Amino acid sequence: MGEFDLIERFFKRPVRRAALGVGDDCALLQPAPGMQLAVTSDMLVEGRHFLPTVDPRALGHKALAVNLSDLAACGARPLAFTLALALPAADAAWLAPFAEGLLALADAHGCELVGGDTTRGPLNICITAFGEVPRGQALLRSGARPGDEIYVSGTVGDARLALEVFRGTLSVPQEVFAPARARMERPEPRSVLGQALRGVASAAVDVSDGLLGDLGHVLKASGVGARIDAAAARTLMATPPGVLTDAQTLQFALAGGDDYELVFTAPATARGGVKGASVHAGLQVTRIGRVEATPGVRVVEPDGRPVDARFASFDHFG
């Protein structure tokens, strides 16, 4: 099967919002007046970002999800994406479910596949996604101020638990593993929350490399530090208490990775706005600490005792 047949068969669909979609030299996008285009690009490599055994449907979902998560962290509404795909072989039995998983998530977020490239090579998925955000309203990493409160959406740490089970370093009951694995393989981008946080959050980032690591990008870009409440952090995993030790729970929650939740800051005066955004998105958010002027992150027990929080974050070159 040739490159063009592949595109036709699995990925070409009628154009909706784009001015011109798959099939010409370029796609054409027409952002609405007053809108900026938010652009993000992520590359997923077999063995590094996913296991060779992964269900192609879940992989299609995740490849787009990690990009939509970046758009969410910017407060942008998903608009369109391009897909560049290197495949060892043109295998319909793999491509059909991959495209299904990918396009189902795209449809759920109103995000249109407008172009891309396919080639033969070691399995590699590169997606570039586009979203719209009103000019000047994007959520940046640089807006956190001392006194702001720090929040995390949903639950974090469970994807890391699943990864450790796959790696053989941890053994948990099947009823704990199954939802954690689903968390790892099918993250839900927090688009609705991200858009609802425009004008509410002072800074935001999505949690892909571990909560503290990604929060660190916000703190660095904003020139501030943070104090994190260890007791609040221990409530962030969906995995029920008793499965992990307290220390493991804290490590997975704060340095797990692959969570694709949003960590964001907001002034204390914006608690109502944060609550409203949370209700609007149907997604719990947890207040886990406070921005401080002193650089660095301090994880602190309720009694004031410091926790050693030099957790390694995921770094795909680490």
Next chain:
Amino acid sequence: MGEFDLIERFFKRPVRRAALGVGDDCALLQPAPGMQLAVTSDMLVEGRHFLPTVDPRALGHKALAVNLSDLAACGARPLAFTLALALPAADAAWLAPFAEGLLALADAHGCELVGGDTTRGPLNICITAFGEVPRGQALLRSGARPGDEIYVSGTVGDARLALEVFRGTLSVPQEVFAPARARMERPEPRSVLGQALRGVASAAVDVSDGLLGDLGHVLKASGVGARIDAAAARTLMATPPGVLTDAQTLQFALAGGDDYELVFTAPATARGGVKGASVHAGLQVTRIGRVEATPGVRVVEPDGRPVDARFASFDHFG
């Protein structure tokens, strides 16, 4: 060296036209009022699109050039691009010249690196490029009409000659090989010509897979066929006469691949406009045939004798 250090060290530069560049979750682009954004994505894989021995500076150049060539074929002015890069190792001796080649071409075309991704994996370069084109003025593949004349910019076929030398199927003198190799490794995207052809050309595509193969996309999208003048086609290579047989010359010119010239159609009444665009771009264009209503491509000698032109075009899944 971590992923973030890599980006900082080799790729981060001050933002110019983009609203927000490298370093946040997304880049922000602000197309000018009345402009559409042209988007194209290309993935280059080692062993398939380039040889492991390629000079990284030339590779950086080419990885962006193939995308700028797509923008040129749309008549779009380059604006920005994202770079996703999978590397076997974070090797500064490779990355520095790669970034130099990439950014030198970017600067020459006023095209800004605004974001991307780096990861460890088999060498893979995925670039997504953005250009601006006034609404409704993009050069599409679907606009060719019977009676239109068919043109090619510059010279084609020489990159294929270089490839065949590398493959060992052909031996030519060094003074023939050197410029052909430069053609293969450092294609010049035809941005200026593409923009000058807005309102002049009826359809356009860039020549990446071979002249007839890519022209075929225009013909198919336009629902037409073409008659190609074999004598004109034999003048399209830069390689001097006598090095190749007439049959080889025709095959390399019509089915070479990796040329990154523009093949376009224009009404016979637009000859002046085509000439003007050619002069403006400082680039020769050659009239090679005519669009006909009957589907298919007929390559014809001056005496009317048909040439068998079932040349294989490059297909990266072929």
